[in-house]
Amino acid sequence: xxxPGAGQGPPTRxxxxxxxxxxxxxxLFASRTRVMKSSAMRDLMALTEQPEVISLAGGWPxxxxxxxxxYAALMSMxxxxxxxxxxxxxxxxxxxLVKRCITEVMLAEGIEVDPDELxxxxxxxxxxxxxxxxxxxxxxxxxxxxxxxPGAVPAFCAYEADVVQVTMDRDGMRVDELRRVLDELDAAGxxxxxxxxxxxxxxxxxxxxxLERRHELVxxxxxxxxxxxxxxxxxxxxxxxxxxxxxxxxxDEFVIYASTFSxxxxxxxxxxxxxxPGPVLEKMNIGKQASDLCSSSISQYFVGAxxxxxxxxEYVRSLIEIYRRRRDVMLDAxxxxxxxxATWTHPEGGLFIWATxxxxxDTTDLLARALDENVAFVPGRAAFLDGRGGSSLxxxxxxxxxxxxxxxxxxxxxxxxxxxxxxxxLTGSRPARQPAAPEPRRPAVPAAPEPRRQAVSGEAPPVxxxxxxxxxxxxxxxx
Amino acid sequence: xxxIAVLKGGRSLERQVSLRSGARVQDALERLGHRVxxxxxxxxxxxxxxxxxxxxxxxxxxxxDGEDGTVQELLEAMGIVYTGSGVSACIxxxxxxxxxxxxxxxxxPTPEFYAFSxxxxxxxxxxxxxxxxxxxxxxxxxxxxxxQGSALGIKFARSPADVPQALVAAFSYDRKxxxxxxxxxxxxxxxxxxxxxxxxxxxxxxxxxxxxxxQPFYDFEARYEIGRTRFDCPAELDEETSGRAAELAxxxxxxxxxxxxxxxxxxLDAQDGELYVLEADTVPGLTETSLLPQAADAAGIDFDxxxxxxxxxxxxxx
Numbered sequence: 044x045x046x047p048g049a050g051q052g053p054p055t056r057x058x059x060x061x062x063x064x065x066x067x068x069x070x071l072f073a074s075r076t077r078v079m080k081s082s083a084m085r086d087l088m089a090l091t092e093q094p095e096v097i098s099l100a101g102g103w104p105x106x107x108x109x110x111x112x113x114y115a116a117l118m119s120m121x122x123x124x125x126x127x128x129x130x131x132x133x134x135x136x137x138x139x140l141v142k143r144c145i146t147e148v149m150l151a152e153g154i155e156v157d158p159d160e161l162x163x164x165x166x167x168x169x170x171x172x173x174x175x176x177x178x179x180x181x182x183x184x185x186x187x188x189x190x191x192x193p194g195a196v197p198a199f200c201a202y203e204a205d206v207v208q209v210t211m212d213r214d215g216m217r218v219d220e221l222r223r224v225l226d227e228l229d230a231a232g233x234x235x236x237x238x239x240x241x242x243x244x245x246x247x248x249x250x251x252x253x254l255e256r257r258h259e260l261v262x263x264x265x266x267x268x269x270x271x272x273x274x275x276x277x278x279x280x281x282x283x284x285x286x287x288x289x290x291x292x293x294x295d296e297f298v299i300y301a302s303t304f305s306x307x308x309x310x311x312x313x314x315x316x317x318x319x320p321g322p323v324l325e326k327m328n329i330g331k332q333a334s335d336l337c338s339s340s341i342s343q344y345f346v347g348a349x350x351x352x353x354x355x356x357e358y359v360r361s362l363i364e365i366y367r368r369r370r371d372v373m374l375d376a377x378x379x380x381x382x383x384x385a386t387w388t389h390p391e392g393g394l395f396i397w398a399t400x401x402x403x404x405d406t407t408d409l410l411a412r413a414l415d416e417n418v419a420f421v422p423g424r425a426a427f428l429d430g431r432g433g434s435s436l437x438x439x440x441x442x443x444x445x446x447x448x449x450x451x452x453x454x455x456x457x458x459x460x461x462x463x464x465x466x467x468x469l470t471g472s473r474p475a476r477q478p479a480a481p482e483p484r485r486p487a488v489p490a491a492p493e494p495r496r497q498a499v500s501g502e503a504p505p506v507x508x509x510x511x512x513x514x515x516x517x518x519x520x521x522x
Numbered sequence: 523x524x525x526i527a528v529l530k531g532g533r534s535l536e537r538q539v540s541l542r543s544g545a546r547v548q549d550a551l552e553r554l555g556h557r558v559x560x561x562x563x564x565x566x567x568x569x570x571x572x573x574x575x576x577x578x579x580x581x582x583x584x585x586x587d588g589e590d591g592t593v594q595e596l597l598e599a600m601g602i603v604y605t606g607s608g609v610s611a612c613i614x615x616x617x618x619x620x621x622x623x624x625x626x627x628x629x630x631p632t633p634e635f636y637a638f639s640x641x642x643x644x645x646x647x648x649x650x651x652x653x654x655x656x657x658x659x660x661x662x663x664x665x666x667x668x669x670q671g672s673a674l675g676i677k678f679a680r681s682p683a684d685v686p687q688a689l690v691a692a693f694s695y696d697r698k699x700x701x702x703x704x705x706x707x708x709x710x711x712x713x714x715x716x717x718x719x720x721x722x723x724x725x726x727x728x729x730x731x732x733x734x735x736x737q738p739f740y741d742f743e744a745r746y747e748i749g750r751t752r753f754d755c756p757a758e759l760d761e762e763t764s765g766r767a768a769e770l771a772x773x774x775x776x777x778x779x780x781x782x783x784x785x786x787x788x789x790l791d792a793q794d795g796e797l798y799v800l801e802a803d804t805v806p807g808l809t810e811t812s813l814l815p816q817a818a819d820a821a822g823i824d825f826d827x828x829x830x831x832x833x834x835x836x837x838x839x840x
Binding site: 090403405462469470 | 690
């Protein structure tokens with residue numbers, strides 16, 4: 044990167060010729076690195092970080108509301124009370140004081156947990172990594188939702204999992220399809236190692252697994268002795284409706300529960316946790332030793348001080364107020380500016396809305412066009428490993444101010460409408476194809492939205508004739 | 523020793539690639555003993571150039587603005603010498619439609635094509651002409667934006683039903699798109715480097731996708747990811763074919779009025795054994811996996827030598 048004095052320092056890279064460079068490194072790379080996430084998507088996403096771009100692509104909570112004074116006071120408390128310990132290594136499974144905070148948070152979610160069942164991790168992301176590390180041999184099957192959390196994809200890929208994605212609808216993962224998939228796998232003599240799910244306020248789909256399906260899922264896991272990795276980073280960010288019990292509260296034998304302080308306090312502390320059956324936890328602990336010995340002691344003392352200094356729920360409540368308004372603004376803007384060929388989910392909480400466009404629009408290409416208008420989102424393909432999702436996109440409302448959400452969706456709506464119209468022109472007078480999901484019509488008054496909900500299917504049926512061979516074939520089935 | 527501004531980054535879709543090209547160029551120039559200021563091109567470009575007061579600007583930008591004559595025009599206006607092709611050559615090469623017309627007029631073989639603006643479809647009913655075009659080009663047809671450097675936005679249409687969707691995708695990148703006959707065959711690139719005042723064709727590079735037989739096309743990902751593509755340089759070609767490839771590359775280089783360096787992409791048709799020129803790139807990639815540095819390497823010119831020659835060619839024009 045450029046910057047003052049960029050040219051003054053000594054050369055940072057040793058020089059070697061290009062052809063030899065390639066030869067040298069190719070031989071060194073593990074075969075699993077060949078199937079990592081695409082560089083095309085990465086290159087496009089890099090542009091979303093430009094300052095002039097309204098980025099609805101992030102997954103960021105809004106940390107600007109955290110008072111700097113409180114931060115300073117907490118850090119000085121850590122300095123005065125626990126300086127040497129905060130600067131020291133800690134136990135791999137985490138400090139007792141943080142585990143006490145975690146039991147409080149989990150209780151608020153409806154789960155009673157023993158501190159011994161907890162592993163403090165470096166963000167919730169590390170739980171996904173450690174579960175993969177602990178359970179997966181190359182080629183092992185992992186079942187997850189379609190779409191799935193885009194951040195889990197690199198983990199599945201790195202451990203060379205064979206990922207099977209199960210369709211979702213407005214009630215979350217379709218458990219009937221899950222049963223079918225498991226039966227098929229069973230018939231083929233394959234047993235998945237675990238089922239990865241974000242049951243509450245799904246990232247990216249924005250839907251929540253119904254109570255009935257929660258019971259069913261836990262039942263399936265217990266019956267078949269399969270582990271469910273329940274990823275629940277957003278559960279406390281509910282903007283409407285009544286809370287549903289986490290899977291872990293319905294049965295803890297085969298559920299690994301993952302959560303994080305990222306969304307209720309700060310992603311900057313990089314602290315999450317896992318609650319898991321003892322033998323699994325033990326193996327994860329060994330895996331964590333290899334990864335980072337322990338999570339940051341400074342962060343753990345900071346969290347401890349924070350929970351001691353005030354009721355932690357207050358800040359969460361303030362975040363809920365902010366995010367609820369932002370979600371509503373985004374839903375209104377979508378109703379106002381998106382063409383009627385589009386559908387989207389209505390999340391009761393969390394950070395994301397998942398929109399699906401007519402199947403002839405490729406959202407990776409659309410992103411290039413949207414960047415011209417300085418607005419960005421995550422193309423749906425990022426959430427699939429099997430090539431689906433090409434017409435969908437993920438929109439984040441938590442990290443962007445209301446006025447920007449309005450403007451961003453307006454610009455995006457314009458670009459989408461433009462493409463819908465162009466397709467109409469190209470196919471003659473035929474009306475644009477309708478998407479797969481049945482949908483109520485757009486309300487006349489966008490201020491009181493009864494938003495169209497969508498089934499979160501992977502993709503609409505293909506256009507007549509063969510499907511396009513996508514040049515940007517980002518995800519591959521074999522992770 | 524020269525004061526040199528390396529221009530990199532910018533807002534084009536190839537920003538990341540450009541940052542990597544730029545970083546390598548910067549290192550090479552420093553090793554060559556120059557004083558380098560790296561500029562990530564943005565709204566403050568003019569101001570930063572005024573502050574840096576470079577004797578020459580090394581353009582390591584790819585895609586829009588950096589490769590289409592925009593930045594070159596700005597440097598002309600500021601009276602700053604710069605590397606590579608001038609404004610008019612950049613305009614001609616960056617627009618595949620202009621370049622292909624120029625080639626066709628000159629009798630340089632390029633795959634048959636038709637190009638349309640969005641207006642042609644919106645206001646002139648060009649969609650009506652699609653069946654005739656499809657018949658002329660026969661499937662599969664390559665649909666691509668006129669002005670995108672990498673493989674972004676390039677689609678294959680295998681049947682008439684694919685065409686509208688492919689056009690919508692291509693129009694995401696540019697207001698003008700082309701439909702082109704697909705040449706099945708080998709993917710070749712000839713880089714041209716000015717050496718002691720004369721353009722010289724470097725050994726032919728062939729890009730061979732590794733372990734992806736289903737992929738008929740050298741895609742954007744493979745182009746920049748080590749280990750995804752095998753590069754054969756010099757490509758295994760008979761003498762006549764590699765001579766012809768060099769000849770065509772030099773002809774395109776001079777036809778478009780390029781200077782300093784360029785890369786010309788060709789296809790060797792598996793059926794008739796003919797070479798077809800796809801396009802010319804006036805600021806070829808300079809990353810670890812880029813084709814020009816590999817070709818130079820095969821010709822015994824290391825990266826520093828390559829950068830030095832591009833610089834010398836530009837200085838000679840002042």
